Amino acid sequence: MQFNALVNGHTIVMDAPERVGGEDHGPIPKPFVLTALSGCTGMDIVAIMRKNGKQPDSFNIKVEGEISKQPPIEYVAMHITYEMEGNESDKDDAMNAVNISQEKYCGVSHMLKKIMPVTWDVMYNGHLIFTNKKEAVLAV
C-alpha cells in the first residue's frame, strides 16, 4: 500500500495503517489536503509579515477536518487554529497577515471554501484574538 510521491523534487512516503493492509511507513493520503491548507496559509503569513520586517517567535498551525459519515469519505468542514507568539506590538501585523492570506492569497483555502465551511481562530501569545467559528447554540 506504500506510495512514494515525488513532489517538486522531494519524495514523500504515504502508506496505509496495518489494519487496512499497509505498514504505516508514512501518513495516509487524505490528510495531505489539510497539510496543503496549513502550509499554504502559513507560508503566506510568514511572507507577509517579513515584508513588514516582522516575524513571529513561534508559529503553530492546527487544521482539523470534519469528515463525511458515508463513503466516499471526504472532508465536509475545516477549522484552522493559528497559534503565534511574538512581540505584543506585532499582534496587529500578525492578524492582518492572517486576513490577507485568507482573503487574497491562499489558493488552497479559496478552493476549499467553494465546497465547505473553512473557519479559523487566531491565538496570539496565548490569547484568542479572532475567531469566525460559529459557536453551537446551547440549549438552556
Next chain:
Amino acid sequence: MQFNALVNGHTIVMDAPERVGGEDHGPIPKPFVLTALSGCTGMDIVAIMRKNGKQPDSFNIKVEGEISKQPPIEYVAMHITYEMEGNESDKDDAMNAVNISQEKYCGVSHMLKKIMPVTWDVMYNGHLIFTNKKEAVLAV
C-alpha cells in the same frame, strides 16, 4: 518558511523555494492536494485488486493540476494518469478497480470533482485502455 507537518504520527517537511525566501527543504504545500488525490485513489485500487487476489507488478500515478492565472493561485482542473503493469489477464480487474475508486470510494476525488474537472487515463502494460479526457477539437 519551513513548516514541519505532523500527519497521523509522521512528520512531513514543507518549505518554499529559495526565490521566495525558503530553503527548499521540502515540497511546497499546494501540490499536496495532488499527492492526496494520488494516494487516495492509488490505495483504493490496490485494496480493491487485493480483495480479488490480484496485484499490479508496478503501479505509477501521475497527477497534473492546472492552476488559475490570477491569485489566489488555485487548481482549476486535474488529470490523473494511472500506469499499471501486470498480467494481461488482470487488465479488466485493474480497470474495474479504477472505476470503483473513482465512482465510489475516493473521497479526495469526489471532493475535487465538485469544483473542477477531474479526468483520468489508464495505461496497462504500455497501452492506453481508457481515457475520459476531452480532447481538444482540432481545427482542420
